[in-house]
Amino acid sequence: MVGVGGQGIILASDILGDTALAMGLDVKKTDTLGMAQRGGSVTSHLRIAPVVYAPLISPHGADILLAFEKLEAARWVNYVRPGGLVIINNHAIPPLSISLGTQKYPADKLIIESFRQRTAKTLVVEGSKETERLGDVRALNIFMLGYLSRFFPIKISDDLWKKCISERLPARIHDLNLRAFARGKEVAASVAI
Amino acid sequence: MNKVRKLLSGNEAIALGAYHAGAQVATAYPGTPSTEILEAIAEHKDIYAEWSTNEKVAMEVGLGASYAGVRTLVSMKHVGLNVAADPFMAAATTGVHGGLVVISADDPGIHSSQGEQDNRHFAKLARVPMLEPADSQEAYDFIQIAYELSEKYDTPVLFRITTRVAHSKSVVEIDESHSRPARSKRFQHDVEKYVMLPSNARTRVPNMHKRITELVEFAENTNMNRIIQGPDRLGIITGGVGYQYAREAFTDASFLKLGMIYPLPPKLLRSFTGKVKKSFVVEELDPFLEEGIKILGINVEGKQHIPRAGELNSLSVYNAAVKAGIEEETGRIVDAHAVKDLPGRPPLLCPGCPHSGAFFVLSTMGQRAKLLDAAGKSATESNLIITGDIGCYTLAAYPPLRAMDTTACMGASIGQAIGLEKAGVSGKVIAVIGDSTFMHSGITGVVDAVYNNAKITVLVLDNGTTAMTGHQDHPGTGVTAQGIVTKAVDIEKIVRGIGVNDVQVVNAFDVKAVRQAIKSALDHDELSVVIVRGDCAVKNKKRSNPRQVDTDKCNNCDVCLMIGCPAIQKKDGKLHIDINACMGDECGICSQICPKRAIVPVSGK
Incomplete structure (x- = not known):
């Protein structure tokens, strides 16, 4: 899972890790924040299997890339295994160098093409627009989990998702986030893959 | 027995393991990737845990507690052990009473540090045993063994972790019915053991060598060192997180996994390597195991193939093995092409950061903006040299601010500024240091400046927390690691007490006042201190009236950028302001510096 600091990536990977742990699987999870508190690149490696050794995913080793931001997606192209699943939130957060005019944000076509060369399973989802409609863009991470749930190779029951989401969030935002999860799942249902 | 499975980080597992082993005192100074150890253990209110002023003090407090007979945990990042090296070496000489475990959290790949160093060398230097877990379960299990070793062999135990073990979460099986062993707290007077006069220290040294000899016997038999039997075509010797990468890179090999990194077990190594056709050492950073094994006369390969700098991963280990002719290129893993020339996303000072205003002011002074190129270079000396320190504010070295010329280690800004001034640079010299770093090791620098009449300015950026490592309290905040309200140490009183006459305190969010204070300090040809005070925006969490750009007034001068x-x-x-990120009235720095007054509150247009 990749994106920009503040998008809730670490929390999303915590929740997915919780579901796998509850199903009795081995889980290793490592987050790379570097020095970023806000606004830097964030990456979370999550590995789920009967037995997991390495905490890090190697280049060419990711079954799934869940990207919350387009430029951050592009950074990780070579981590996707051929034929892997790529889900990109169609949202751009320009880094300061773009605002200062010293660099250019890569074109959508370049990003999408670089993934399509590696895998036919490259999906673009309007996560930020959908959650804005739901009333709070901060529910993006849970929306993305809902969208992912449709394609996730391990079948996780809705009850378990609900339990794991609720356990990690304060009660006052349960309703919003469960709606975001349901909406993500609903949007994914219409995707042919 | 009541066993539960939990997903814990290595740091959380260490804290829990130490607690279950009966640790009663825990000390630390925050530092990535070690910080969460003390945070986790401090939650147990039946033990004593403190944020110490710095790592040296943490080690000394830990040593005192050990002398009193209690089990003690001292944790720090790799460079923290440099700071604590003096008392650590003394601890290695005196030995302990209650078990003393010292955590060194190394940062291969330099995720959040000023340098890369392999602290396994400290074990050899100090002649103390070193353990290294490969995941959270081992962190939890090994720390309990570490306490037994410490007490049995009368030695501090070094416990080395790396970022991927410290911060990765993995499954740990915990016995929740675990009861903490009770220990008596009693200092037993023993002048010859604890007073390191030369005559006493001399008698201790043979003990240090003797315990390593005895520990070799332990290393031969401990199940922390274990063999995973596979085909005899290849034997992999490894430890720490390197083991995890090796297990995935080599699907057809035998493994000797070392959990005790120092001293090494010669018999076990000879027996393992004797049964395989080829031996290969997989370890991150220095060839520490490899050299130790080669000294035994055993033929192994390793670092001539495996990268020496940075972190490993399963692919880099596999590629190294292919290069070495140990594995055949199967096409199973091939490196792929990334998209080229992507814009970077370097970390920045946060929206509403109290440091922003001061650095904006500094960036406009001394012709820095004119002289420094995009890479921050200038052959011509500017009229203002800024020595920096360790903290969030180091990010001001990035463009567009470029308001930092040096950063070495905790507290170095002040000494470096004195050195530049005494060497005779033509312009002014400002040292920039945060509040927690000032407490850590800035004070002695100011003492030096007063004593030696250094004509520098020290800017203390006081955001009321140790921000970079995740908002830990420190002596200036008046709250302890366990949330107890205590006396706050006052920076202004300290510097006045040391003898600085020119001391100013300004509001970090009043750009005009900050500029005037810095200008006044630079105009006087004497030592001065400016304390720039404003709460960290991330810790403060308050926000109101976010700003927007009035496009009728904005002339795109880009000063706000x-x-x-x-x-x-x-x-x-x-120009556009993200209202979800803007802190509004809590900050207001952009509104103040906009020449057209075009940045206004959303609500109060």
């Missing part, structure tokens, strides 16, 4: 605030962006040639 020079603050480097992530909330201020330029989209399609127009």
Whole structure:
């Protein structure tokens, strides 16, 4: 899972890790924040299997890339295994160098093409627009989990998702986030893959 | 027995393991990737845990507690052990009473540090045993063994982790019915053991060598060192997180996994390597195991193939093995092409950061903006040299601010500034240091400046927390690691007490006042201190009336972009403020510096 600091990536990977742990699987999870508190690149490696050794995913080793931001997606192209699943939130957060005019944000076509060369399973989802409609863009991470749930190779029951989401969030935002999860799942249902 | 499975980080597992082993005192100074150890253990209110002033003090407090007979945990990042090296070496000489475990959290790949160093060398230097877990379960299990070793062999135990073990979460099986062993707290007077006069220290040294000899016997038999039997074509010797990468890179090999890194077990190594056709050492950073094994006369390969700098991963280990002719290129893993020339996303000072205003002011002084190129280079000396320190504010070295010329280690800004001034640079010299770093090791620098009449300015950026490592309290905040309200140490009183006459305190969010204070300090040819005070925005969490750009007034001069605030962006040639990121009235720095007064509150247009 990749994106920009503040998008809730670490929390999303915590929740997915919780579901796998509850199903009795081995889980290793490592987050790379570097020095970023806000606004830097964030990456979370999550590995789920009967037995997991390495905490890090190697280049060419990711079954799934869940990207919350387009430029951050592009950074990780070579981590996707051929034929892997790529889900990109169609949202751009320009880094300061773009605002200062010293660099250019890569074109959508370049990003999408670089993934399509590696895998036919490259999906673009309007996560930020959908959650804005739901009333709070901060529910993006849970929306993305809902969208992912449709394609996730391990079948996780809705009850378990609900339990794991609720356990990690304060009660006052349960309703919003469960709606975001349901909406993500609903949007994914219409995707042919 | 009541066993539960939990997903814990290595740091959380260490804290829990130490607690279950009966640790009663825990000390630390925050430092990535070690910080969460003390945070986790401090939650147990039946033990004593403190944020110490710095790592040296943490080690000394830990040593005192050990002398009193209690089990003690001292944790720090790799460079922290440099700071604590003096008392650590003394601890290695005196030995302990209650078990003393010292955590060194190394940072291969330099995720959040000023350098890369392999602290396994400290074990050899100090002649103390070193353990290294490969995941959270081992962290939890090994720490309990570490306490037994410490007490049995009368030695501090070094416990080395790396970022991927410290911060990765993995499954740990915990016995929740675990009861903590009770220990008596009693200092037993023993002048010859604890007073390191030369005559006493001399008698201790043979003990240090003797215990390593005895520990070799332990290393031969401990199940922390274990063999995973596979085919005899290849034997992999490894430890720490390197083991995890090796297990995935080599699907057809035998493994000797070392959990005890120092001293090494010669018999076990000879027996393992004797049964395989080829032996290969997989370890991150220095060839520490490899050299130790080669000295035994055993033929192994390793670092001539495996990268020596940075982190490993399963692919880099596999590629090294292919290069070495140990594994055949199967096409199972091939490196792929990334998209080229992507814009970077370096970390920035946060929206609402109290440091932004001061650095914006500094970036406009001494012709820095004119002289320094995009890479921050200038052959011509500017009229203002800024020595920096360790903390969030080091980010001001990035463009657009470029308001930092040096950063070495905790507290170095002040000494470096004195050195530049005494060497006779033509312009002014400012040292910039945070509040926690000032407490850690800035004070002695100011003492030096007063004593030696250094004509420098020290800017203390006081945001009321140790921000970079995740908002830990420190002596200046008046709250302890366990949440107890205590006396706050006053920076202003300290510097006045040391003898600084020119001391000013200003509001970090009043740009005009900050500029005047710095200008006044630079204009006087004497030592001065400016304390720039404003709460960390991330800790403060308050926000109100976010700003927006009045496009009728804005003339696109882009001055606001020079603050480097992530909330201020330029989209399609127009300046725009992200209202979800902006802290509004809590900050207001951009509104103050806009020449056209075009940045206004959303609500109060």
